[in-house]
Amino acid sequence: MSEIAHITKIMSNCNNIGAGKTEHVLSTIYWICTKFVCGDTDGDEGSSARIFQQKFGEKTVNEAVNILQRNLIRVVEVDEEDIEKYTLSLSILNFLKASSDKPMMRRYLRGKNTLFRKILTNEDNYSSKLVKSIPIDIETTMFGREMQPLIECISESDSPEAYGDVSLRVIMRMADILMYRHSYKTFDIEGGN
Numbered sequence: 001m002s003e004i005a006h007i008t009k010i011m012s013n014c015n016n017i018g019a020g021k022t023e024h025v026l027s028t029i030y031w032i033c034t035k036f037v038c039g040d041t042d043g044d045e046g047s048s049a050r051i052f053q054q055k056f057g058e059k060t061v062n063e064a065v066n067i068l069q070r071n072l073i074r075v076v077e078v079d080e081e082d083i084e085k086y087t088l089s090l091s092i093l094n095f096l097k098a099s100s101d102k103p104m105m106r107r108y109l110r111g112k113n114t115l116f117r118k119i120l121t122n123e124d125n126y127s128s129k130l131v132k133s134i135p136i137d138i139e140t141t142m143f144g145r146e147m148q149p150l151i152e153c154i155s156e157s158d159s160p161e162a163y164g165d166v167s168l169r170v171i172m173r174m175a176d177i178l179m180y181r182h183s184y185k186t187f188d189i190e191g192g193n
Contacts (some may be wrong), residue, residue, distance in 0.1 A: 072122035124160035
C-alpha cells in the first residue's frame with residue numbers, strides 16, 4: 001500500500017508537466033493505475049486493486065482530469081514534445097476509460113461537467129495536427145455517458161469550435177447514447193510488450 005501512496009503522491013506533486021521527462025513518468029504511472037483499476041476487486045479484501053480503488057481512486061481520478069486539462073492547454077514547438085504530450089494524454093484517457101467501466105470508480109467521475117467541457121475545448125484549441133489525427137476521445141468515458149454534459153459542451157460560450165472535429169465527436173456521442181451505446185473498450189496493457 002505504501003507503493004500506491006508513493007505513486008499517487010508523485011501525481012499530486014507534479015507542477016510542471018513539460019519539465020524533463022515528466023510526461024513519460026506520468027504516462028507510466030497512469031498505465032500502472034489502469035492496471036489497478038482493471039484488477040479483480042471481487043475476491044480478497046486486501047487485493048491491490050480494491051485498496052487502490054477504495055483509498056486512492058478519487059484522488060487519482062481528480063489528478064488525472066486536472067493533469068489532462070493542463071496537458072492539453074500546453075503549446076509545444078518540437079515534434080518530440082508533442083508526442084510526449086500526446087502519450088500522456090492517451091495514458092490518462094485509457095485510465096479514465098478503465099475507471100468508467102468499474103462501478104467503484106465511476107462515482108469519482110460524476111459531476112465534472114465544467115472540466116469535461118474545458119478538456120474538449122483545450123483539445124480543440126491547442127492540439128497540433130499530429131494529435132488531432134487520433135483524438136483524445138474523452139467523450140467515450142463516463143463523462144460522456146449522459147446527455148446533459150454533452151449538450152453543455154456544444155452550447156456554452158466556451159465550447160469547442162462549432163464546425164470542428166471535437167464538436168462533431170460530441171454530436172456523434174449524443175447519437176450513440178440515443179442508440180443505447182454507452183460504453184467503449186479500454187486498451188489491454190500487456191506487461192513487457
